[in-house]
Structures are given as C-alpha cells and as structure tokens.
Amino acid sequence: MPSPFRARNWIIFLLINVLVSAVTAFLVVQAFTQAASRPPTGATNRPLAATDIPPALAAGTNVTPTGGPLTAAQADAAEAATPLPQPTATTETVAQATRGAIPNVRISAVIYPGQRTREAVVLVNEGDAVDLTGWTLTTPRGKAYTFGNVVLFRESFINLHTTSGVDVPTDLFWNQPEAMWRVGDEVVLRRGDEVIATYIVR
Secondary structure, three states, X not given: OOOHHHHHHHHHHHHHHHHHHHHHHXXXXXXXXXXXXXXXXXXXXXXXXXXXXXXXXXXXXXOOOOOOOOOHHHHHHHHHHOOOOOOOOOXXXXXXXXXXOOOOEEXXXXXXXXXXXXXXXXXEEOOOXXXXXXXXXXXXXXXXXXXXXXXXXXXXXXXXXXXXXXXXXXXXXXXXXXXXXXXXXXXXXEEOOEXXXXXXXX
16 A cells, blocks of 8 residues: 555645646736736837827817817817818809909800801800800890800800700700891890890801
C-alpha cells in the first residue's frame, strides 16, 4: 500500500499547481485591462486644430459640443456665421427684374413671307433677359400671337413660325392654316399697350 508521505507530496504538488495557475490568470487579466485603458501610441493632449473641427460645426450650424440647446447668443452667432443662400435665376426672378424696365428686343427679320410652311418672325434680345409672357405680335389684318411662359435670354433669339409644330426654347409655332405675312406688312411687338418694336416685311 502507498505510503502516507507519497500521498501528501501529491496533494502539495496539486495545490501548488492550482495556486500558480490562479496567479498567472490574474496577471494576464491585469495586463489586458491596462492595455485597453492606455491611450493610443502617439496620442497627445493638444488643443484642437481647425482640421479637427467637424464640418457641421465649421459651417456654423446650430450644434453645441455638449448636444444641449443653443442659447440666444449662440443662435445669433451661428446665424451670422452661416452664409445666406444665393438666389437662382428663374422665370419669376426674370419677370421681377424686367418688370418696368425697357427691354432691348427687336424684330430682326420675317423670312419667307407668304409661304406658310417656311415663314417665321425672328426676335433678337440685345439686352438683359426678358420675360415675354403675355406679349403680343400682331399683323395689319388683326391677327395676333400671344406669347406664353417664355423667357428670352441675353444675346439670344427666338423664331415664331406660322406653321404647326411643337414649341422648343428657340422655336415657337403659331399653328395657323395660312401664311400670316406679306411684303410691306408692319409687324408690331407689344408688351401690353406698349409698342416694343416694329418691322416692315421685305
């Protein structure tokens, strides 16, 4: 039968192994914990540079570092720092800009008078953009074309065709069954009751 001395040695050996394992596990856990809490290599406590500021804050939006509501002074400062949106050119802005102004639109030519499928009146704008909405072009025989929602931009032209077709920015169609112009006719362009331009057909 085994001696009591040998059994005691085995028990002491097992206890020492358990103790060493526990100490080793504790040291490993401590090492991982310290590594996780240590700041990244090269990190320093320096003041924020301009490149560190998020774009939203740099643009002057209503954001505070703490996420709290803005005070009245902060809101005023943010509003002053935010650039105002620039207006875009639209038909409405053109109409407002040209209302009451003297337009520089002329009748450049009437081409192929008497030939319904080919004749057209050519309008040229030599000034700023003009809103032609509601303007009229009349013949000596009482026929009148009324412009719809049309803007004639600076240094541009537009053709008014007598024949039928689909309107595009540079060409409008009167959809008339016969020719509208004869040699010697006076073409009159009006804005309301105001005569803007005249032309004698050649």
